[in-house]
Amino acid sequence: MTDRHKETEEIPEAVIEKRRFRSSQLIWLVPMIALLISLLLVVKHFIDKGPEITISFKTGEGIEAGKTKIKYKDVQIGLVKSIAISEDRSRVNVTAAIFKHASKLIAEDTRFWVVRARITGNSVSGLGTLMDGSYIGIDVGKSTKPCFSFEGLERPPAVAMDVPGREFILHAATIGSLDVGSQIFFRHLQVGEVLSSELDKDGKGLTLKIFVRAPYDQYVKTSTLFWHASGVDFTLDANGFKFNTESLLTILLGGISFVTPDDASDAALAPPNTEFTLFPSQEDAMKRRDTVFEHYTLVFRESVRGLAVGAPVDLRGVTVGEVTRINLELDPGGRDIAMPVEIRFYPERLHARSRSKDKTQLPSSSTDSRKLLNAMVAKGFRAQIRSGSLLTGQQYIALDFFPKAAPARIDWSKKPPVLPTVAGSLEQFQASLMQIVQKLEKLPLEELAGDARKTLQSLDAALKNAEKLLNNIDSSIVPEARKVLGETAKTLESAKQTLSADAPLQTDLRNTLRELGRAAQSLRTLSEYLERNPEALIHGKQEDK
Amino acid sequence: MKGKSRLSAKSLGYCSCHVCGLVSRPDNDDDTIDLCPRCHTTLHMRKTGSIERCWALLLASAILYVPANTLIMMETGTLISYRKDTILSGVVHLWVSGSWFVAAIVFVASIVVPLFKIIALALLLMSVQRRSRHWIPQRTRLYRLVEAVGRWSMLDIFVVTLLAALVQIRSLAIVKAGPAAIAFGAVVVLTMLAAMAFDPRLIWDPIRKEKP
Numbered sequence: 001m002t003d004r005h006k007e008t009e010e011i012p013e014a015v016i017e018k019r020r021f022r023s024s025q026l027i028w029l030v031p032m033i034a035l036l037i038s039l040l041l042v043v044k045h046f047i048d049k050g051p052e053i054t055i056s057f058k059t060g061e062g063i064e065a066g067k068t069k070i071k072y073k074d075v076q077i078g079l080v081k082s083i084a085i086s087e088d089r090s091r092v093n094v095t096a097a098i099f100k101h102a103s104k105l106i107a108e109d110t111r112f113w114v115v116r117a118r119i120t121g122n123s124v125s126g127l128g129t130l131m132d133g134s135y136i137g138i139d140v141g142k143s144t145k146p147c148f149s150f151e152g153l154e155r156p157p158a159v160a161m162d163v164p165g166r167e168f169i170l171h172a173a174t175i176g177s178l179d180v181g182s183q184i185f186f187r188h189l190q191v192g193e194v195l196s197s198e199l200d201k202d203g204k205g206l207t208l209k210i211f212v213r214a215p216y217d218q219y220v221k222t223s224t225l226f227w228h229a230s231g232v233d234f235t236l237d238a239n240g241f242k243f244n245t246e247s248l249l250t251i252l253l254g255g256i257s258f259v260t261p262d263d264a265s266d267a268a269l270a271p272p273n274t275e276f277t278l279f280p281s282q283e284d285a286m287k288r289r290d291t292v293f294e295h296y297t298l299v300f301r302e303s304v305r306g307l308a309v310g311a312p313v314d315l316r317g318v319t320v321g322e323v324t325r326i327n328l329e330l331d332p333g334g335r336d337i338a339m340p341v342e343i344r345f346y347p348e349r350l351h352a353r354s355r356s357k358d359k360t361q362l363p364s365s366s367t368d369s370r371k372l373l374n375a376m377v378a379k380g381f382r383a384q385i386r387s388g389s390l391l392t393g394q395q396y397i398a399l400d401f402f403p404k405a406a407p408a409r410i411d412w413s414k415k416p417p418v419l420p421t422v423a424g425s426l427e428q429f430q431a432s433l434m435q436i437v438q439k440l441e442k443l444p445l446e447e448l449a450g451d452a453r454k455t456l457q458s459l460d461a462a463l464k465n466a467e468k469l470l471n472n473i474d475s476s477i478v479p480e481a482r483k484v485l486g487e488t489a490k491t492l493e494s495a496k497q498t499l500s501a502d503a504p505l506q507t508d509l510r511n512t513l514r515e516l517g518r519a520a521q522s523l524r525t526l527s528e529y530l531e532r533n534p535e536a537l538i539h540g541k542q543e544d545k
Numbered sequence: 546m547k548g549k550s551r552l553s554a555k556s557l558g559y560c561s562c563h564v565c566g567l568v569s570r571p572d573n574d575d576d577t578i579d580l581c582p583r584c585h586t587t588l589h590m591r592k593t594g595s596i597e598r599c600w601a602l603l604l605a606s607a608i609l610y611v612p613a614n615t616l617i618m619m620e621t622g623t624l625i626s627y628r629k630d631t632i633l634s635g636v637v638h639l640w641v642s643g644s645w646f647v648a649a650i651v652f653v654a655s656i657v658v659p660l661f662k663i664i665a666l667a668l669l670l671m672s673v674q675r676r677s678r679h680w681i682p683q684r685t686r687l688y689r690l691v692e693a694v695g696r697w698s699m700l701d702i703f704v705v706t707l708l709a710a711l712v713q714i715r716s717l718a719i720v721k722a723g724p725a726a727i728a729f730g731a732v733v734v735l736t737m738l739a740a741m742a743f744d745p746r747l748i749w750d751p752i753r754k755e756k757p
Contacts, residue, residue, distance in 0.1 A: 034605030
């Protein structure tokens with residue numbers, strides 16, 4: 001015990017100092033700060049982390065998780081995190097993280113597509129992706145509504161949303177050679193592109209969305225006409241061959257042209273998404289300007305071969321309508337077959353012309369126009385099938401006045417009203433030819449032939465007689481005649497000798513005549529003397545004294 | 546019980562300095578503190594509030610362990626790629642790319658060691674609080690291990706900070722420390738502090754003989 005005490009004695013006393021502070025609770029601040037810091041870090045992480053979006057594509061070609069970037073105007077704004085097949089296995093769902101600073105770019109109408117090297121008819125794009133892989137391009141819209149699930153486009157949009165211009169909707173019967181990206185032309189100037197094409201739900205047509213860039217969009221008016229400028233327009237109709245193209249590019253790729261008719265240049269500007277009709281050709285587009293039309297039926301009883309739907313209805317060379325339908329109608333008795341041809345008639349084409357001349361208001365009401373037409377028909381206004389081109393055999397319908405036509409009236413009771421017709425020119429020609437033939441047939445050819453034979457026989461006899469006569473002449477008369485002629489020649493020869501200048505008869509005659517002239521001169525001198533001196537007859541010539 | 550003296554300095558009213566090891570007799574007055582007569586270090590019979598301080602630091606490190614492992618530790622950008630790695634994804638990347646040894650080192654130093662420290666300290670604290678009389682030498686050894694291994698966890702932080710400072714070749718290669726680096730650094734420092742705050746003498750206290 002003492003040992004221990006001794007040891008204890010050797011142990012020094014601790015130095016004593018005043019306690020400055022005494023707190024053990026302060027240490028709990030540390031975990032609180034730690035909690036705060038970690039919370040801050042986590043919160044910051046989630047704040048810095050942009051939205052995560054899902055884009056679905058048809059294929060995942062060129063997309064790699066963790067590598068494929070999302071770019072806007074070639075600036076990276078995100079990265080693909082993962083790729084998965086959708087539940088129904090039809091699509092590929094790409095999950096991508098968008099950077100915080102770019103989260104505003106992701107809105108409801110943002111469009112996504114995979115940028116790959118693409119070579120199409122009119123452009124080569126995305127060659128850069130051959131080097132560093134495909135990326136997902138985006139196009140930002142105007143919406144601010146956030147959205148986190150998108151459907152990716154299969155090809156880049158033709159027009160970015162920030163390009164000024166307007167979109168329009170076209171309704172077409174066929175797509176022709178058009179495609180998304182096909183170009184829009186205005187006076188052969190490339191002014192826009194086709195954005196999308198979609199078959200109508202009822203399958204009866206197509207709806208195309210097109211984009212016309214500013215400033216060209218101002219030329220799209222409410223009355224603007226659009227037509228297919230696709231490829232080559234090669235038509236063969238009553239007007240003959242026609243070959244039409246827009247530009248070399250459209251021959252290869254197709255396109256759409258539009259124009260605003262001159263007489264409608266003051267029309268209102270078409271608002272965006274105005275719907276237009278896309279006509280198959282420029283000609284069709286121009287034709288369709290007639291919004292007012294009337295339907296008539298023309299009943300023909302002759303062949304309508306060569307007459308096609310769309311064939312022109314022509315009034316003295318001016319197209320005033322077209323054929324819309326060709327039917328076949330059997331008479332109730334089955335005795336005859338008629339061809340009712342329906343036409344669409346544009347009365348405005350007549351009106352416009354007359355209006356420009358004398359400004360008179362033409363009959364606008366239907367009763368007035370009926371009256372007018374009735375009057376015209378009374379004067380011989382008829383329809384007729386005519387051959388447009390002998391080469392192609394195409395036919396058209398001509399409206400004209402035929403004063404000699406049989407009287408007829410318009411049958412207004414039928415729908416559409418029936419306009420009287422006359423047989424076609426070829427038909428008429430054929431008919432008259434037929435008549436001639438028929439008349440010829442009626443001639444008593446047999447009798448005529450018999451008569452003719454008789455006549456010929458007697459003629460034959462007569463000729464034989466004549467031959468005999470001639471033979472006689474030949475044998476008896478000709479030698480005599482030759483003798484006579486020889487005599488005559490001799491006579492003429494002697495006459496020639498007698499009459500020649502150095503013949504003695506001539507010389508004598510000349511002398512005689514000279515004498516005679518002298519005698520006449522002296523006779524004249526005598527008569528002059530006697531005139532001056534008539535007494536000389538009694539007294540004789542007085543001698544000069 | 547051999548090697549397990551039931552006598553302790555505290556039971557005799559002595560206190561050893563944990564810096565120079567000198568045993569002295571402290572004056573056990575609550576209003577004053579005792580200093581080592583040799584090196585003037587504050588003397589504690591037992592570190593004051595050791596357990597609660599250790600718990601607090603341990604809790605803080607456990608809290609920070611979560612962001613340290615889930616957030617991004619390092620961002621590396623090169624000409625052809627741009628990566629953001631958490632510790633675990635970095636380990637996976639290293640493992641997949643064939644650097645198994647480095648992956649193992651990083652995994653042990655950055656994930657296993659901090660976790661081991663936190664669990665070990667928690668075990669020690671709980672056993673001390675329950676005044677457990679079992680496994681006393683083993684627990685002491687465990688404590689020593691925790692103290693010794695603590696600094697090696699900083700390896701990862703050093704790598705990241707060094708790389709971030711050195712690899713700054715714009716557009717060619719770039720390394721940036723992520724938010725997890727801060728959290729991870731804090732975890733390492735806090736576990737070290739917690740280990741320091743723990744008084745290993747407490748492990749032995751349950752078996753001491755009370756001063757008669």
